[in-house]
Amino acid sequence: MLILITGGSGSGKSSYAESYIDAVSKGMPKYYLATMQVFDEDGRRKVERHRELRKGKGFVTIEQPFSIEEALERMKPGRKSALLECMSNLTANEMFGGSVRVSGKQAADQILQGIGKLQKELEVFVIVTNNVFEDGILYEKSTREYMEALASVNSTLAAMADVVIEVVAGIPVVLKKGEYR
Numbered sequence: 001m002l003i004l005i006t007g008g009s010g011s012g013k014s015s016y017a018e019s020y021i022d023a024v025s026k027g028m029p030k031y032y033l034a035t036m037q038v039f040d041e042d043g044r045r046k047v048e049r050h051r052e053l054r055k056g057k058g059f060v061t062i063e064q065p066f067s068i069e070e071a072l073e074r075m076k077p078g079r080k081s082a083l084l085e086c087m088s089n090l091t092a093n094e095m096f097g098g099s100v101r102v103s104g105k106q107a108a109d110q111i112l113q114g115i116g117k118l119q120k121e122l123e124v125f126v127i128v129t130n131n132v133f134e135d136g137i138l139y140e141k142s143t144r145e146y147m148e149a150l151a152s153v154n155s156t157l158a159a160m161a162d163v164v165i166e167v168v169a170g171i172p173v174v175l176k177k178g179e180y181r
Contacts, residue, residue, distance in 0.1 A: 001178070002119055003126045004161040006154065012170035013128055014085060018054055020165075021083045021126045028123055031082040032059040033071050035090040037097060050085065059083070065093045069114035072121055079123045087111075087129035087157070091150045096142075104149030111153055119160075129154050131166070 003020065007013035021030060032054060038044050051061075064071045068090060071082070084090070094107035102110075119125050132147060139147065158164050162178030 001124050001163070002157070002161045003124070003163045003165070004129065004154075004157045005126060005165050005167060005172075006129050006131050007167035008131050008134075011167045013167040014050060015053060016165070016167050016170075016172055017083055017085070017126050017128045018057060018059075021081055021124060022057060024124050025081040029076060029078075029080045030057075030059050031071070031075055031080065032061045033068065033082055033084040034061055034063050035065050035068070035084065035086060035093060037065045037089070037093060065089070066097065067114060068111065069117040072118060075121070080121070081124035081126070082118065082122050083126045083128070084118075085128045087127055087153060088132060088150055091153060092146060095146055095149060104145040104152070108149045108152045108156075112156055115157065115160075127157060127161075129157070 001024070003024075005013050005017045005020065034047075034050075036043065036047060038047055054061075062071045062074050068084065075082075090111060091107055094110055095102055095104060115127070129150070133151060158176065161176060163174070164176035166173045166175055
């Protein structure tokens with residue numbers, strides 16, 4: 001089961017995603033796939049806040065800022081679930097964080113390929129992503145390319161997902177509903 005949870009910054013999507021996976025995991029091991037790279041004090045505070053939010057919830061954290069499919073190497077065989085936090089970080093990392101900058105299309109293709117590999121191995125896969133498309137600001141070319149890559153990933157994931165939920169001011173709004181298999 002693939003669940004996509006989206007929303008704006010500070011919308012409550014991460015907390016909701018943790019509660020969601022907890023409710024549907026039914027005793028399976030829960031992996032938290034952390035994609036954020038920390039570059040400054042703000043980043044450290046954000047990571048620490050997320051660690052505090054999930055403390056005691058039974059997650060095994062895997063730091064995986066690139067090549068998300070490689071997280072499988074650190075997961076135990078058998079039934080399992082995972083929460084990927086978050087797609088916007090992973091997309092930026094894939095495009096700009098390596099030794100060679102790749103195009104938005106290359107990054108999107110690589111991410112979707114990795115997601116496909118993970119999805120085959122996970123009973124429940126919750127992916128958190130950001131909605132960064134509504135501010136109406138014109139950005140420079142590389143930022144627009146990043147936003148287009150994230151939009152491509154998000155729309156493909158939404159099509160693949162069994163469930164799509166947007167969190168608005170802490171309130172989950174179901175955009176697409178499937179059945180748990």
